[in-house]
Amino acid sequence: MIPINPPFDLLPALLPGVGITLQLTIFSSLLAFMLAFIVGFGRLSKYKSIQVVSTIYVEFFRGTSLLVQLFWAYFVLPHFGLELTAMQAGVIVLGLNYGAYASEVVRSSILAVPKSQTEAGIALNMTSTQIMYRVILPQAFLTMLPPFGNLLIELLKGTALVSLITLSDLMFMGAQLRITTLRTTEVFCLVLIIYFIIAYPLILGVRGLESKFSKGRA
Amino acid sequence: MWDWEYAFSIMPQLLKALQITISATILGFLLACILGLLLAFARRSNFKPLSLVTGGFVEFVRSTPLLAQLYFIFYVLPQCGIMLSPLSAGVIGLGLHYSTYLSEVYRAGIDAVPRGQWEASTALNFSRTRTWLSVILPQAIPPIIPVMGNYFIGMFKDTPLLSAITLVEVLQAAKIIGSHTFRYIEPITIVGLMFLVLSYVSSVGIRRLEARLNRW
Amino acid sequence: MEAIQLNQYEDISPVIDKPIISYQKVSKSFGDLKVLREIDLDIAPGEIVAVIGSSGSGKTTLARMLMTLEQPTSGVIMVDGEPLWHKSVNGKLVPADEKHIRRVRSKIGMVFQQFNLFPHMTILRNVTEAPIHVLGISRAEAEERAVAMLNKVGLGNKLDVYPAQLSGGQQQRVAIARALVMRPKVMLCDEVTSALDPELVGEVLEVLKEIAAEGETTMLLITHEMAFAGDVADRIIFIDKGRIVEQGPPNVILSNPRNPRTREFLSRFRQQWASKS
Ligand SMILES: Nc1ncnc2c1ncn2[C@@H]1O[C@H](COP(=O)(O)OP(=O)(O)OP(=O)(O)O)[C@@H](O)[C@H]1O
Ligand SMILES: [Mg+2]
Numbered sequence: 001m002i003p004i005n006p007p008f009d010l011l012p013a014l015l016p017g018v019g020i021t022l023q024l025t026i027f028s029s030l031l032a033f034m035l036a037f038i039v040g041f042g043r044l045s046k047y048k049s050i051q052v053v054s055t056i057y058v059e060f061f062r063g064t065s066l067l068v069q070l071f072w073a074y075f076v077l078p079h080f081g082l083e084l085t086a087m088q089a090g091v092i093v094l095g096l097n098y099g100a101y102a103s104e105v106v107r108s109s110i111l112a113v114p115k116s117q118t119e120a121g122i123a124l125n126m127t128s129t130q131i132m133y134r135v136i137l138p139q140a141f142l143t144m145l146p147p148f149g150n151l152l153i154e155l156l157k158g159t160a161l162v163s164l165i166t167l168s169d170l171m172f173m174g175a176q177l178r179i180t181t182l183r184t185t186e187v188f189c190l191v192l193i194i195y196f197i198i199a200y201p202l203i204l205g206v207r208g209l210e211s212k213f214s215k216g217r218a
Numbered sequence: 219m220w221d222w223e224y225a226f227s228i229m230p231q232l233l234k235a236l237q238i239t240i241s242a243t244i245l246g247f248l249l250a251c252i253l254g255l256l257l258a259f260a261r262r263s264n265f266k267p268l269s270l271v272t273g274g275f276v277e278f279v280r281s282t283p284l285l286a287q288l289y290f291i292f293y294v295l296p297q298c299g300i301m302l303s304p305l306s307a308g309v310i311g312l313g314l315h316y317s318t319y320l321s322e323v324y325r326a327g328i329d330a331v332p333r334g335q336w337e338a339s340t341a342l343n344f345s346r347t348r349t350w351l352s353v354i355l356p357q358a359i360p361p362i363i364p365v366m367g368n369y370f371i372g373m374f375k376d377t378p379l380l381s382a383i384t385l386v387e388v389l390q391a392a393k394i395i396g397s398h399t400f401r402y403i404e405p406i407t408i409v410g411l412m413f414l415v416l417s418y419v420s421s422v423g424i425r426r427l428e429a430r431l432n433r434w
Numbered sequence: 435m436e437a438i439q440l441n442q443y444e445d446i447s448p449v450i451d452k453p454i455i456s457y458q459k460v461s462k463s464f465g466d467l468k469v470l471r472e473i474d475l476d477i478a479p480g481e482i483v484a485v486i487g488s489s490g491s492g493k494t495t496l497a498r499m500l501m502t503l504e505q506p507t508s509g510v511i512m513v514d515g516e517p518l519w520h521k522s523v524n525g526k527l528v529p530a531d532e533k534h535i536r537r538v539r540s541k542i543g544m545v546f547q548q549f550n551l552f553p554h555m556t557i558l559r560n561v562t563e564a565p566i567h568v569l570g571i572s573r574a575e576a577e578e579r580a581v582a583m584l585n586k587v588g589l590g591n592k593l594d595v596y597p598a599q600l601s602g603g604q605q606q607r608v609a610i611a612r613a614l615v616m617r618p619k620v621m622l623c624d625e626v627t628s629a630l631d632p633e634l635v636g637e638v639l640e641v642l643k644e645i646a647a648e649g650e651t652t653m654l655l656i657t658h659e660m661a662f663a664g665d666v667a668d669r670i671i672f673i674d675k676g677r678i679v680e681q682g683p684p685n686v687i688l689s690n691p692r693n694p695r696t697r698e699f700l701s702r703f704r705q706q707w708a709s710k711s
Pocket of ligand 2: 493494495624625
């Protein structure tokens with residue numbers, strides 16, 4: 001039952017899917033990263049309206065399910081005259097969804113920098129912008145890295161959902177290949193292993209960062 | 219654009235499917251709680267191979283997509299003679315996937331119990347089981363309940379994936395309705411709102427629970 | 435007669451012609467809690483003023499308002515002839531904007547009890563960051579100034595290490611250098627030795643004494659180190675419950691205080707000190 005010989009012959013059929021998965025991961029994580037900072041700052045803004053809009057965005061995307069959002073973008077938006085390709089829908093929805101989670105990381109990391117650091121900046125007569133960019137953010141950014149890494153792994157896993165809106169990523173190709181070859185066990189084992197291989201460097205990276213920081217604190 | 223009459227007419231079907239979603243979440247979470255604890259124990263085991271294999275398993279499951287795991291459980295296990303209904307395959311998939319997260323949460327909770335508690339238990343000559351049941355777990359679990367609650371909500375939002383293994387949960391129901399009527403706006407939007415409301419209600423519940431736990 | 439009598443026991447402010455700092459009827463409340471009540475205080479250029487008083491009397495708040503870390507509830511603080519928190523428009527004082535506050539604030543520097551160094555910067559960068567980006571001087575010049583200042587506080591050999599690698603006393607000396615390199619006219623020091631192990635207190639006080647002796651910088655020192663206050667200060671101010679109760683030259687305040695509260699504070703203080711050592 002368990003394949004003795006690795007089913008390498010199945011690989012060529014899966015590889016184009018790996019390409020799509022990687023593309024999707026890269027583009028949507030870039031979008032998420034940008035949104036994380038825009039919205040993270042938005043939630044700390046002194047303007048009430050910006051705070052409210054950012055909070056609604058975060059609560060909305062964290063409160064509804066990723067797959068529901070994908071379906072909505074892919075099946076409902078066309079009724080409003082907005083036709084997105086599966087790739088566009090995938091990048092935008094993944095970016096918006098994980099951007100909401102990542103903005104919480106940005107916000108909490110900024111808030112975690114002690115207030116006394118701001119006061120030291122004031123005592124040196126820095127502007128509030130200088131205090132943010134020279135004092136607060138560099139410290140907050142380090143604390144953001146491990147949770148960002150974890151979110152990136154989650155995002156990579158989340159990309160598999162686009163197969164359900166017909167985008168031919170790794171998961172989609174796997175499901176197709178199962179139907180055409182009927183080598184169910186081999187196909188799904190291979191798919192899982194490929195996902196793991198893509199995720200593994202990220203895991204190692206996060207672990208490295210975490211141990212570095214826990215050492216630094218001790 | 220939005221047809222209220224149509225929206226109301228599909229509500230009964232959607233609410234019925236929502237029950238499946240909720241049952242899958244609750245069953246999956248119970249399984250995850252139990253499996254997670256077992257994994258946490260296995261990870262702590264003094265028997266090195268067991269703890270290593272567990273570590274590798276947790277790592278692997280955590281870093282591969284739930285959807286791929288669901289396919290695996292639903293399509294591969296029957297080949298080994300294990301036939302599963304979509305619901306049971308889904309519950310197992312959710313439970314297994316989230317147990318790996320919960321095992322880490324348990325681990326953090328257990329590690330946070332001071333060493334002195336173990337030493338006191340030894341001094342009182344408690345058995346290992348007694349120590350775990352009366353001393354360690356009662357202290358380890360309350361502080362992690364809010365985190366577990368967040369995973370509960372996370373799992374709830376992952377249940378639409380079960381549609382991929384042919385379970386007619388709420389999103390699949392919406393899609394079926396949509397494909398019959400060629401109107402997707404109402405069913406999918408309603409499902410989105412259901413998720414929004416239910417996860418909001420749950421998170422308020424968790425916050426209440428947290429406040430309660432913090433009191434003592 | 436009665437009034438003059440009382441006045442002697444209360445606050446006898448010296449008359450200062452052109453004060454660098456002038457608190458005028460400054461009050462501060464946190465919610466219902468009145469922390470400072472109508473403080474009037476003038477400080478002459480180059481003067482070293484030590485502020486003493488029991489915990490919670492409002493000493494830190496007094497300094498933080500001058501550093502613009504806390505806004506006065508009422509009253510005016512003048513720095514070098516200009517209001518700090520206000521702007522004069524058509525002869526009326528209105529709340530100042532950020533630009534005005536920053537300009538006036540540039541004359542003030544502060545050293546904190548907890549050092550508050552920037553943990554992500556080396557010692558050298560901690561000291562050059564503000565000169566480069568706030569004063570706008572070149573990196574080379576800023577580094578030259580910074581190294582000179584770090585040498586002065588005895589840390590010229592620690593330029594490339596990070597704050598976490600230094601002892602508390604060393605960190606506080608860096609913090610002093612960081613404040614001084616901005617060449618403030620007024621330096622505020624809030625219990626700068628309270629967070630230090632006893633054996634490290636001396637090295638920091640030495641540095642402060644040296645700066646005080648140069649006579650270029652006006653200093654407002656909040657301290658519990660009475661011997662140090664007596665040593666360096668031109669004037670000691672005793673604050674109690676948000677009011678300046680007594681002030682005068684160190685020899686008078688420390689050895690012959692007139693106000694019963696000052697006496698009580700000092701004797702309590704000496705007892706504690708005696709029981710500690
Ligand atoms: N941000 C704040 N909010 C509310 N109350 C405050 C705040 N800062 C200070 N206080 C209160 O104001 C009073 C005076 O505080 P302050 O720090 O000025 O005292 P202090 O004389 O410096 O005392 P210590 O010797 O302990 O440093 C205290 O009762 C303190 O609790
Ligand atoms: Mg104080």
